[in-house]
Amino acid sequence: MSQEIEITGLNKSFGQGAAAFHALRAIDLTIATGEFFTLLGPSGCGKTTLLRIIAGFEEPSTGVLRINGKDVTGLGPDKRPINTVFQSYALFPHMSVAQNIGFGLKMLGKPKSEIKATVAEMLQLVRMEAMADRLPSEISGGQQQRVALARALAPRPRVLLLDEPLSALDLKLRKEMQSELKRLQTETGITFVFVTHDQEEALTMSDRIAVMSAGEILQLGPPQEIYNAPVNRFVADFIGDTNFLRLRLRVKAVAAGEAVLELPGGKQASARLPASISPPVGSLVTAVIRPEQAEPTPAGQGEMQAVVASATFFGTDTHLHLLLDDAQGFVLRRQNRPDQPSPAPGTKLGLTFAPGALRVLED
Amino acid sequence: MMGCAVARSRFSITRLPGFGLIAILTFVMLYLPIVILVAFSFNEGISQSRWEGFSLQWYQAAFNNSQVRDVSLRSLWLAVTAASFATILATLAALGTTRVGRFPGQTMIYALINQPLMVPEIVTGIALLIFVAAIKVQTGYTGMGYLVAAHTAFCIPFAYLPIRARLETLDHALEAAAADLYASPIQAFRYITLPLMVPGILAGFMLGFVISLDTVVITEFVKSAGQDTLPTYMLGQLRRSVTPEMNAIATLFLALSLMIVTAFFFITRTRGR
Numbered sequence: 288m289s290q291e292i293e294i295t296g297l298n299k300s301f302g303q304g305a306a307a308f309h310a311l312r313a314i315d316l317t318i319a320t321g322e323f324f325t326l327l328g329p330s331g332c333g334k335t336t337l338l339r340i341i342a343g344f345e346e347p348s349t350g351v352l353r354i355n356g357k358d359v360t361g362l363g364p365d366k367r368p369i370n371t372v373f374q375s376y377a378l379f380p381h382m383s384v385a386q387n388i389g390f391g392l393k394m395l396g397k398p399k400s401e402i403k404a405t406v407a408e409m410l411q412l413v414r415m416e417a418m419a420d421r422l423p424s425e426i427s428g429g430q431q432q433r434v435a436l437a438r439a440l441a442p443r444p445r446v447l448l449l450d451e452p453l454s455a456l457d458l459k460l461r462k463e464m465q466s467e468l469k470r471l472q473t474e475t476g477i478t479f480v481f482v483t484h485d486q487e488e489a490l491t492m493s494d495r496i497a498v499m500s501a502g503e504i505l506q507l508g509p510p511q512e513i514y515n516a517p518v519n520r521f522v523a524d525f526i527g528d529t530n531f532l533r534l535r536l537r538v539k540a541v542a543a544g545e546a547v548l549e550l551p552g553g554k555q556a557s558a559r560l561p562a563s564i565s566p567p568v569g570s571l572v573t574a575v576i577r578p579e580q581a582e583p584t585p586a587g588q589g590e591m592q593a594v595v596a597s598a599t600f601f602g603t604d605t606h607l608h609l610l611l612d613d614a615q616g617f618v619l620r621r622q623n624r625p626d627q628p629s630p631a632p633g634t635k636l637g638l639t640f641a642p643g644a645l646r647v648l649e650d
Numbered sequence: 651m652m653g654c655a656v657a658r659s660r661f662s663i664t665r666l667p668g669f670g671l672i673a674i675l676t677f678v679m680l681y682l683p684i685v686i687l688v689a690f691s692f693n694e695g696i697s698q699s700r701w702e703g704f705s706l707q708w709y710q711a712a713f714n715n716s717q718v719r720d721v722s723l724r725s726l727w728l729a730v731t732a733a734s735f736a737t738i739l740a741t742l743a744a745l746g747t748t749r750v751g752r753f754p755g756q757t758m759i760y761a762l763i764n765q766p767l768m769v770p771e772i773v774t775g776i777a778l779l780i781f782v783a784a785i786k787v788q789t790g791y792t793g794m795g796y797l798v799a800a801h802t803a804f805c806i807p808f809a810y811l812p813i814r815a816r817l818e819t820l821d822h823a824l825e826a827a828a829a830d831l832y833a834s835p836i837q838a839f840r841y842i843t844l845p846l847m848v849p850g851i852l853a854g855f856m857l858g859f860v861i862s863l864d865t866v867v868i869t870e871f872v873k874s875a876g877q878d879t880l881p882t883y884m885l886g887q888l889r890r891s892v893t894p895e896m897n898a899i900a901t902l903f904l905a906l907s908l909m910i911v912t913a914f915f916f917i918t919r920t921r922g923r
């Protein structure tokens with residue numbers, strides 16, 4: 288697979304000297320052609336800034352950005368084969384839906400007949416044929432979203448940048464547009480760089496995710512890897528729900544990437560140990576386990592003993608808030624079944640988990 | 651009890667004693683003199699206080715008065731010319747103060763552009779009189795150029811305000827989107843910024859036009875012989891005699907202003923969205 292976007296040693300700061308604000312630090316990133324790539328991180332972490340640099344609205348302070356192998360430093364947004372779906376849509380209010388979609392092609396100097404044909408094709412692609420002559424103010428938010436998408440796709444860019452395109456939509460429409468976007472990306476084969484602060488959206492849609500915090504990329508990989516093997520506490524906490532436990536390290540086998548931890552109650556369990564960290568044997572380490580990766584057992588059995596403190600009902604499942612032997616908290620996700628009512632507060636139970644579910648993390 | 655609680659919880663100015671009376675007096679003072687002026691423009695006789703029957707004779711007299719025709723045409727020509735120049739300059743100023751990011755001295759420039767709103771008109775008038783007199787002596791030129799320049803400068807802030815207001819509500823993302831869709835900076839201006847500015851520009855032109863049409867002080871101090879505009883001509887006539895011909899001219903003048911202000915209102919309301 289060829290590299291569509293290649294970013295090396297990129298930094299971006301706003302302002303000068305001591306007052307400078309470092310919005311992006313040491314970003315290294317390659318995005319492959321045809322990939323659905325997601326930048327995920329909390330608000331203010333620099334996602335939009337990175338997108339604006341790729342689009343050409345901002346210049347990096349240092350570092351190189353290559354698009355399709357070509358250094359694009361100094362090229363304005365009108366000279367890059369990249370289109371953006373803006374967070375606010377930014378539809379031209381004085382132009383009809385069709386004129387909006389045709390704008391890029393018109394600026395590229397395409398003949399009228401070609402513009403007409405492409406606009407018709409795009410209208411069909413986003414299922415907006417009936418709205419071609421409406422003004423943006425005369426269509427709904429979800430429809431504006433589709434027009435913004437069609438407008439950005441019409442010039443057939445190599446790369447499409449999408450800045451939180453679904454954040455303004457209500458839940459049902461958002462789910463619909465998620466699959467719509469995925470379909471469009473597969474149909475067109477265009478590289479998508481997608482920005483979101485919604486981890487679930489990132490997990491369901493992406494080929495790869497870059498998790499960002501405070502201007503840095505903390506982890507980069509496919510959704511399964513990000514979810515199952517978070518590199519640090521921030522990623523583990525940001526993606527999905529996680530139990531953090533403070534446990535004592537008893538044995539470590541760095542080469543095998545394994546460790547043995549002492550659980551509350553005294554039993555020992557094996558855990559995965561990332562190669563990047565090597566805490567001393569006998570010290571307290573942070574270990575994580577996902578709420579759905581532990582299973583309840585009858586009291587007295589299993590690896591750990593716990594007592595139910597409270598339960599929260601979520602429809603498909605219930606979160607049991609437990610207290611372990613040494614008073615650490617633990618959340619257990621239990622699928623709801625009519626024949627198995629969830630245990631009342633005060634109930635004692637045991638916990639067991641599959642090997643590999645427990646993972647030592649860098650603090 | 652309920653009514654009492656509502657009255658106490660929400661202050662309403664309409665409940666103040668004398669509210670109705672003051673309101674009526676205000677409207678009377680605002681409109682009664684104008685209504686009387688308009689009414690007597692249709693008076694059969696020459697009196698400004700005794701109604702002698704309906705007639706259009708004073709309008710006829712005004713239309714047949716070649717001096718009135720001349721000064722009216724001069725006023726219109728001056729207002730169109732000055733408002734056009736002022737609108738162009740105000741458009742550039744508005745673009746410069748809203749579309750290039752922040753720069754040092756921005757507030758200062760904003761204040762400077764609005765000078766005619768802050769400096770008393772009589773002061774500007776006297777300053778212009780002295781300034782223009784000096785140039786006239788130096789160059790010998792006594793044409794309409796002085797009036798055009800003075801009116802243009804005077805109209806700029808009135809044209810600037812609606813244009814700037816319009817530009818400030820324009821989302822910068824629209825221009826970014828145009829650039830993203832391969833528009834050069836000039837194309838982005840031509841296809842996005844300019845069309846969206848049009849309501850503001852029209853409003854600015856109309857305000858400038860009305861202001862130029864209306865100003866007496868500036869014209870009075872700057873004009874050379876034979877350069878009377880409608881307002882300065884009327885002022886001059888009034889010093890001699892007040893015939894209902896003046897009422898007729900004033901009524902026509904009023905109608906023109908009302909038309910423009912109404913158009914301004916509709917443009918800013920409907921297209922301003």
Ligand SMILES: Nc1ncnc2c1ncn2[C@@H]1O[C@H](COP(=O)(O)OP(=O)(O)O)[C@@H](O)[C@H]1O
Nearest residue numbers: 301308310328329330331332333334335336337
């Ligand atoms: N032009 C700018 N000048 C100064 N600071 C900026 C500018 N643009 C963005 N920032 C700062 O950079 C940080 C990252 O912003 P942004 O990229 O918009 O974050 P995100 O899109 O992840 O929410 C924020 O703290 C923001 O205040």
Ligand SMILES: [Mg+2]
Nearest residue numbers: 334335336450
């Ligand atoms: Mg953002």
